[in-house]
Amino acid sequence: MSNIFASFPRFPLAHLPTPLAEMKRLRAALEAEGVATPHLFVKRDDCTGLAGGGNKTRKLEFLIGEALAQGADTIVTTGALQSNHARQTAAAAVAAGLKPVLVLLDMVPYRGSTYKRSGNRLLDDLLGADVRIVPEGADPATFIKTTLDEITAQGGKPCFVPTGGSNAVGSLGYAAAYFEIADALDALELTKARIVHGSSSGGTQAGLVAGAALRGHGPVVHGVNVYRSDNQAMAEGILRLARATAEKLGAPAPADDAVILEEGFLGERYGMPTEAMVEAVELVARSEGILLDPVYTGKAMAGFLAMIRAGRFPSDETLVFLHTGGMPGLFAYEQEFVQDA
Numbered sequence: 001m002s003n004i005f006a007s008f009p010r011f012p013l014a015h016l017p018t019p020l021a022e023m024k025r026l027r028a029a030l031e032a033e034g035v036a037t038p039h040l041f042v043k044r045d046d047c048t049g050l051a052g053g054g055n056k057t058r059k060l061e062f063l064i065g066e067a068l069a070q071g072a073d074t075i076v077t078t079g080a081l082q083s084n085h086a087r088q089t090a091a092a093a094v095a096a097g098l099k100p101v102l103v104l105l106d107m108v109p110y111r112g113s114t115y116k117r118s119g120n121r122l123l124d125d126l127l128g129a130d131v132r133i134v135p136e137g138a139d140p141a142t143f144i145k146t147t148l149d150e151i152t153a154q155g156g157k158p159c160f161v162p163t164g165g166s167n168a169v170g171s172l173g174y175a176a177a178y179f180e181i182a183d184a185l186d187a188l189e190l191t192k193a194r195i196v197h198g199s200s201s202g203g204t205q206a207g208l209v210a211g212a213a214l215r216g217h218g219p220v221v222h223g224v225n226v227y228r229s230d231n232q233a234m235a236e237g238i239l240r241l242a243r244a245t246a247e248k249l250g251a252p253a254p255a256d257d258a259v260i261l262e263e264g265f266l267g268e269r270y271g272m273p274t275e276a277m278v279e280a281v282e283l284v285a286r287s288e289g290i291l292l293d294p295v296y297t298g299k300a301m302a303g304f305l306a307m308i309r310a311g312r313f314p315s316d317e318t319l320v321f322l323h324t325g326g327m328p329g330l331f332a333y334e335q336e337f338v339q340d341a
């Protein structure tokens with residue numbers, strides 16, 4: 001691990017390193033379908049800790065560190081109603097003695113009966129977050145600015161954390177994670193490898209790509225788009241963020257082709273279930289006893305399985321699925337998984 005990471009403010013929140021486990025039973029299930037399957041591993045970032053775990057814990061160590069260094073007393077962030085990022089940011093703020101304010105957008109046209117009150121939304125309330133829902137028709141950016149101004153007018157010192165914690169500070173968490181994964185694979189003498197994960201606001205992928213640029217060698221990073229219909233624009237945004245993160249780290253700038261972003265697994269739009277997602281969530285639960293989520297890891301796993309089934313990866317390449325968490329979201333999507341819902 002490069003010691004450059006020690007030069008940034010960091011508030012300890014994560015249980016690290018997270019486990020890197022082989023998925024022998026999922027591999028056997030695919031082999032039973034007649035699919036030639038390389039060695040499969042899962043990096044358990046659903047086990048990072050912090051109110052249910054997930055990828056935001058690693059980002060929040062640096063984001064909260066920075067907020068504390070700035071003397072903030074309130075953390076304001078934003079996301080969808082079922083945002084894992086919002087839930088974990090609320091928990092991180094509480095753990096650091098800061099006040100959590102969540103500006104949530106009702107942006108997913110999913111109308112399951114539990115969507116608006118269970119899963120992450122329930123946990124936001126339990127964590128004592130000040131939840132403010134952007135009114136229909138209002139401009140989210142203006143609403144956030146008004147919220148920040150109001151907190152400041154009342155004598156508070158708010159620090160705004162962007163959607164998904166995806167800026168160059170948050171992405172440091174995944175640059176560091178790249179070293180954790182690559183070092184663990186090296187120790188197992190698995191030198192030809194690929195990390196596959198769900199990409200949304202892009203900070204996870206940007207951080208991994210920046211980490212790869214800093215380390216200079218190691219696994220390929222392969223994102224699956226679960227967020228935007230414009231894949232090209234999303235990949236360009238991730239590359240910009242990867243370059244900003246690399247610059248912060250004093251690493252070489254990631255190359256033009258450093259962001260691999262797989263499309264075809266988003267479905268109708270962000271947050272809307274797909275059949276392939278349900279199949280993937282059920283297959284992994286029933287073969288490995290591992291719970292994915294309906295919005296991110298389920299669609300990412302659908303992409304991972306489809307690429308394996310299509311023979312897209314060389315047989316000597318070790319595949320690592322990065323489990324980025326999100327399990328509370330399952331409870332909001334009850335009707336996709338419960339037979340009589």
Ligand SMILES: Cc1ncc(COP(=O)(O)O)c(C=O)c1O
Nearest residue numbers: 084200201202203204296324326
């Ligand atoms: C469970 C889960 N996985 C993956 C992601 C995507 O990470 P990123 O926003 O860094 O692309 C998110 C983002 O909210 C998430 O909550």
